[in-house]
Amino acid sequence: MPISQSSPDKRPPALDARLAAAAAFVRPGHTAADIGCDHGKLSAYLAATGRCPRVLACDVREGPLQKARRTCAPWADRVELRRGDGLAVLAPGEADDIVVAGLGAETIIEILAAAPWVLDGSVNLVLVPATKHGLLRRWLAHNGFALAGETLCNAAGRWYAVMDARYTGQKREPDALWCVCGTVRGQPGAEQYRAWQLGKIKKTRRGLGAGPQAAAVDRLIQQLEADQWP
Ligand SMILES: C[S@@+](CC[C@H](N)C(=O)[O-])C[C@H]1O[C@@H](n2cnc3c(N)ncnc32)[C@H](O)[C@@H]1O
Structure with a gap:
């Protein structure tokens, strides 16, 4: 019987827009790892919907893992919980699709840099930085x-x-x-996103004084105000 018809508590959890977008990038039929799973909603969703035959729900702290254990309990046959730092909980190649969502860009970068095996064209990384989107885009490039x-x-x-x-x-x-802008031009909300990023850059500029870094930031501000896109 399909999961959605078996019992109400076996319905996939509702995801916010951010986690729904992350789930959509996870390739169907692959083993996924949800690093920093916390409440476990994404892991449960990937298992419950059948998108992933196996999900590794991972977190560095025991409290979040306990929450994830409860959320994922109806799909315990497909979700395995692991405690540890970043990708150290995975053997190289164990997960095809790796989601790291809701952590700051610096932490995401540390996590990826500590696992050189992700430099393998077969791994699909789904990243949702909570802060500093531009820093993560730069690191990726x-x-x-x-x-x-x-x-x-x-x-x-x-x-x-x-x-x-x-x-x-x-x-x-x-x-x-x-x-700063990534590849989101033309998407709903892109103009607001750019304005939001511009506001942050202007705030950073106030603390810079003069010099080459300030000049580069001024140029970026001008480009954004002139409605230029990458
Ligand atoms: C804000 S929650 C994000 C939860 C969920 N991924 C989301 O986006 O809604 C961040 C979680 O990441 C975990 N975390 C922080 N650093 C981590 C690391 N280095 N490795 C694994 N988990 C980490 C925290 O314990 C916390 O549960």
Whole structure:
């Protein structure tokens, strides 16, 4: 019997726009790892909907893992819980699709940098930084990842860029405007997202004084105010 007809408590949990966009980037039929799973809703959703035959729900802290255990209990045959830091909980190649959502860009970068096996074209990374989207986009470009997709969404009044990154081996120095705007041009909310990013950059500019870094930020502000897109 399909899960949705078996009993009400076996219905997939509702996801916010950000996690729904992340789930849509997970490739059907693959083993997924949900790093920093916390409440476990994404892991449960991927298992409950049948999108993933196996899900590894992982978190560095025991409290969140206990929440995830409760959320995922109806699909315990498909969801395995693991406690540990970042990707250290996985053997290389164990998960095909790796989601890291709701962590700051610096933490996501630390997690990826500590697992060189993700530099394998077969791994699909779904990344949802809670902060500093541009920093993560720059790191991805520097380290040979391309954005195969990116979905802009708004949840609880904040903008999120849900990134689908694949390793291509082509390292590049991205343009500052690209780092700020990503590849979301034309999507619903793109103009508001740009204005939101511009507001943050202007705030950073106030603390910079003069010098080459300030000049680069001024140029970026001008580009954004002139409605330029990467
Ligand atoms: C804000 S929650 C995000 C939950 C969920 N992924 C989401 O986006 O709604 C962040 C979770 O990441 C976990 N976390 C933080 N650093 C981590 C790391 N290095 N490795 C694994 N989990 C981590 C925290 O314990 C917390 O449960």
